[in-house]
Amino acid sequence: MIYTVGSGTAVINNARVYNNSFAGLNNARLIFLANGGVSNLLYNNIFHDLPASPDIGMPHDYSWFSSPDGIFGEMHAQSGGSPFVDPSEGRFPV
Secondary structure: OEEEOOOOOOOOOOOEEEOOEEEOOOOOOOEEEOOOOOOOEEEOOEEEOOOOOOOEOOOEEOOEEOOOOOOOOOOOOEEOOOOOOEHHHOEOOO
């Protein structure tokens, strides 16, 4: 998870979150930048087995979602099934 919290927290600019897997997390608030920032991007990530739609606090696209809530406003998102070989056995190759 990526967080900044509170008014005294430094602003994050130009952060890039590419090509990650977020699986089985108990908190759907994955990325939250309290003080905003500019030019932050989250692209081409996998969101699997989350309890609710993820709270993504930066521009995002080209991701894959397994959540029953859908695609979360991404124009190029994918969803459904599992992209992993066998997540129930801890095998997460795509």
